[in-house]
Amino acid sequence: MTFVYKIARTKREFEQIHRLNYKTFVEEIPQHAANEDKMLVDKFHNVNTYLICVKEQKLIGMIAVRGNRPFSLDGKLSNLEKYIPVQKEKPCEIRLLAVEKEYRQNGKVFFGLAQLITTYCLREGYDLALISGTTRQEKLYTQMGFKPFGPLLGSKEAAFQPMYLTKQTFDDSLAGRLHKDPISFLPGPIMIEDKVINALRKKPISHRSNQFLYQMGQVRDILCRMTNSTYVEILVGTGTLANDVIAAQLSSLAGKGLIINNGEFGNRLVEHATRAGLEYSTVEKEWGIPIQIDEIDQELQKGNYSWLWAVHSETSTGMLMNLKELKSVCQKNGVKLCIDCISTIGAVKIDLQDVYFASGVSGKAIGGYTGLSFVFHNHPVQPNYSIPRFLDLGMYTKYESIPYSHSSNLVDALYEALQKYKNDDYYLSVEKRYMYIRNKIEELGLSILTPLNLSTPAIMTVMLPTHITSKSFGDDMALQGHLLHYESKYLQEKGWLQIACISNHNQNSITKMLHTFESLLREYANEGEPIK
Numbered sequence: 054m055t056f057v058y059k060i061a062r063t064k065r066e067f068e069q070i071h072r073l074n075y076k077t078f079v080e081e082i083p084q085h086a087a088n089e090d091k092m093l094v095d096k097f098h099n100v101n102t103y104l105i106c107v108k109e110q111k112l113i114g115m116i117a118v119r120g121n122r123p124f125s126l127d128g129k130l131s132n133l134e135k136y137i138p139v140q141k142e143k144p145c146e147i148r149l150l151a152v153e154k155e156y157r158q159n160g161k162v163f164f165g166l167a168q169l170i171t172t173y174c175l176r177e178g179y180d181l182a183l184i185s186g187t188t189r190q191e192k193l194y195t196q197m198g199f200k201p202f203g204p205l206l207g208s209k210e211a212a213f214q215p216m217y218l219t220k221q222t223f224d225d226s227l228a229g230r231l232h233k234d235p236i237s238f239l240p241g242p243i244m245i246e247d248k249v250i251n252a253l254r255k256k257p258i259s260h261r262s263n264q265f266l267y268q269m270g271q272v273r274d275i276l277c278r279m280t281n282s283t284y285v286e287i288l289v290g291t292g293t294l295a296n297d298v299i300a301a302q303l304s305s306l307a308g309k310g311l312i313i314n315n316g317e318f319g320n321r322l323v324e325h326a327t328r329a330g331l332e333y334s335t336v337e338k339e340w341g342i343p344i345q346i347d348e349i350d351q352e353l354q355k356g357n358y359s360w361l362w363a364v365h366s367e368t369s370t371g372m373l374m375n376l377k378e379l380k381s382v383c384q385k386n387g388v389k390l391c392i393d394c395i396s397t398i399g400a401v402k403i404d405l406q407d408v409y410f411a412s413g414v415s416g417k418a419i420g421g422y423t424g425l426s427f428v429f430h431n432h433p434v435q436p437n438y439s440i441p442r443f444l445d446l447g448m449y450t451k452y453e454s455i456p457y458s459h460s461s462n463l464v465d466a467l468y469e470a471l472q473k474y475k476n477d478d479y480y481l482s483v484e485k486r487y488m489y490i491r492n493k494i495e496e497l498g499l500s501i502l503t504p505l506n507l508s509t510p511a512i513m514t515v516m517l518p519t520h521i522t523s524k525s526f527g528d529d530m531a532l533q534g535h536l537l538h539y540e541s542k543y544l545q546e547k548g549w550l551q552i553a554c555i556s557n558h559n560q561n562s563i564t565k566m567l568h569t570f571e572s573l574l575r576e577y578a579n580e581g582e583p584i585k
Contacts, residue, residue: 055572056113056162058169059529061103068092069112070103077151082187084211095149097125104169104532106152106162107576114152114162116170118182120145126183126215129206136203137217141181145174147218148184160193167197167228172235172532175220185213198226236562237536240368240396240512241417244556248472252465253422260459268464269454275471276413280398282405282429286449287467289459292395294444295412295426296322299362299391300329301444302410305437306389308359309333311352316340317369317543318393322362333362340547341370341502341514346378353386360389360409366396366509369543370502371551373401373509380407398427400511400555402480405429415463418483418511418555421470424463479557484510486563487554493567494552497574502549512538512553521577523550529573535566 061070075093078084085093095101100121106114124146127133134140147170152162174182185206186194191214199216207213223229237244258265269287276285288294303310309332312322317340326333336352338344353361361383366373376392383390389409397403399418405411411429415421428446436447448456473479487510491501494515502514517523527539527550538544538551 055568056106056108056165057529057569057572057576058104058106058165058533059573059576060525060532061105061115062525065110066103066105066107066112067098070105070115073112073115073151073153074149078149082189082211084207097121097148101148102173103149104166104173106165106169110576112153113156114166115149116147116151116166117149118145118147118170118173118179120177120179124183126185129185130203130215136215137181137183138200138202139181139217139219141219143179144181144183145177145179146184147182150184150186150190160196163193163197164228164231167223167226168232169532171198171218171220171223171229171232172534176531180219182218184216184218186216188212188214196227198223198229233534235531235534235536236558236566237556238552238554238558238566239536239538240551240553240555241414242423243417243420243553244558245420245422246470246557248469249421249466252469253462255462255465258461260455260461265459265461265464266453266455268461268468269459272464272468272471273454275468275474276427276429279471279474280394280403280405280411280429282408282411283431284434284450285427285429285454286446287454287459287464288426288428288449289424289457289463290426291423292393292412292414292426293321295395295414295428296325296393297329298428298444298446299410299412300325300331301440302434302437302446303331303360303362303391304329304440306359308357310360310362311336311349311358311388313344313349313361313363313374314338315342315344315370316364316367316372317541318364318367318395322364322393326362334358340367341372343372343507346375346382349379350382350386353382353388358386358388360391362391362393364393364396365403366394366401366511368396368512368551369514369541371508371512371514372503373397373507376403394429396511397509399474400480400483401509402477406431415467415470419467419470420473420555420557421467422463424460425467482557483554486558487511487513490552490554490563490567494570497571499574511555512551515550515552517548517550518577519548521548521574523548526550526573526577530566530569533569533573535569 071092075091101117156162199218201214203215312335315338391410394411394413398413413427415425416423434447434450500516523539524545
């Protein structure tokens with residue numbers, strides 16, 4: 054039996070909600086008067102968010118949440134706060150918990166809704182949930198983590214107990230103990246291994262100590278071997294910092310540059326160059342449209358170019374540039390190649406020999422913690438006093454990547470994350486995961502934006518049917534414990550959804566995600582247009 058948990062959005066779903074509301078709170082619990090339509094529209098319907106459980110377009114269970122004060126409990130208990138034993142900053146009210154009778158026996162749907170509301174509340178920033186729970190199901194509410202407070206409300210025939218739920222009470226409950234942490238298919242942060250987590254917990258040591266200098270040297274050696282690069286500098290900051298450092302170095306070169314742009318991160322290289330005051334031209338195409346090496350060659354042959362800057366893996370589309378061809382065309386035209394490898398280092402085996410500068414990060418595919426970035430280079434770099442100190446790559450080379458304060462914990466965690474790259478097995482596992490997921494998604498009749506021969510194995514961009522928004526689908530997947538990449542503004546504008554393949558998930562986790570994906574897709578297929 055496949056239950057799908059989601060947010061109600063369509064006319065069909067709301068009609069079923071009104072009917073279940075009537076069956077539960079008129080016919081079963083005599084709280085409201087009967088009517089001929091056998092539909093009960095809640096007085097807060099227009100501001101409720103309904104979290105529902107469905108099976109083959111049939112509503113099985115529901116629960117409503119709203120954060121607008123006054124709550125219904127405010128009208129039943131004057132000075133509500135004085136009764137609540139815990140005080141939180143952003144409370145919400147949960148109402149209308151109802152499940153069709155034939156699905157109540159084992160409590161699976163009730164517990165599923167409890168997990169759903171907890172996940173939803175955490176995502177929305179709610180830290181306290183209040184409910185008027187029918188006394189007929191008080192034991193069930195307790196198993197879901199609700200705690201009673203205040204006096205009984207209602208009538209003898211329909212008595213209600215005010216109750217509250219926090220993350221802590223849910224975690225301590227039966228439903229909380231059955232709850233599983235969400236599985237991330239995001240491009241970053243990815244699933245962190247236990248040994249990496251433990252390294253971050255170590256007692257920090259001075260960045261001026263010989264012990265730290267030795268550990269930094271080990272990490273730099275591993276990164277250079279991984280990428281066939283002569284040097285690498287490790288900076289405290291994100292990939293944005295690494296690209297700003299590269300831009301600062303390019304400012305000292307004579308001649309102008311050429312930037313390759315067919316995605317969000319190509320756009321960002323353009324912005325880096327603009328902010329650094331660089332002179333440049335661009336070769337640009339629509340997102341997802343490949344830029345051919347011949348087009349780049351033709352532009353470079355116009356002359357006066359001294360450098361070229363491109364994104365190796367355009368995360369916004371899933372497209373992979375051919376690094377070997379880029380190196381060849383740059384050598385042919387006497388141009389220095391700079392490459393943004395932030396999304397490929399750790400996911401794709403790369404060779405940075407003959408590359409002038411390349412950027413990378415400790416998070417994403419490598420699986421360390423976000424907070425360190427890399428600049429690779431194959432030539433000595435000296436300090437340049439016309440560049441701000443923090444952006445001066447020469448300062449990092451002069452002091453073996455430790456010119457300023459550094460984090461021994463982040464470096465230790467990075468060292469542990471890099472241990473899986475002693476051979477090529479990890480790269481092969483990423484490719485295998487990618488092909489398995491891609492094949493399954495295409496079997497569902499969906500298209501991947503980039504052709505296979507132009508795709509990075511790190512991430513795929515799924516083209517959803519036009520009647521499905523990436524935000525709605527992504528939200529519903531997240532509520533069921535599967536985190537996909539859709540929250541970036543550029544993805545929602547284009548209606549794209551992405552699945553990253555760089556977390557080392559076991560086959561069971563991947564199968565569950567794909568099963569949920571397929572079930573949700575089927576529910577969306579015939580649900581009709583969403584209510585605006």
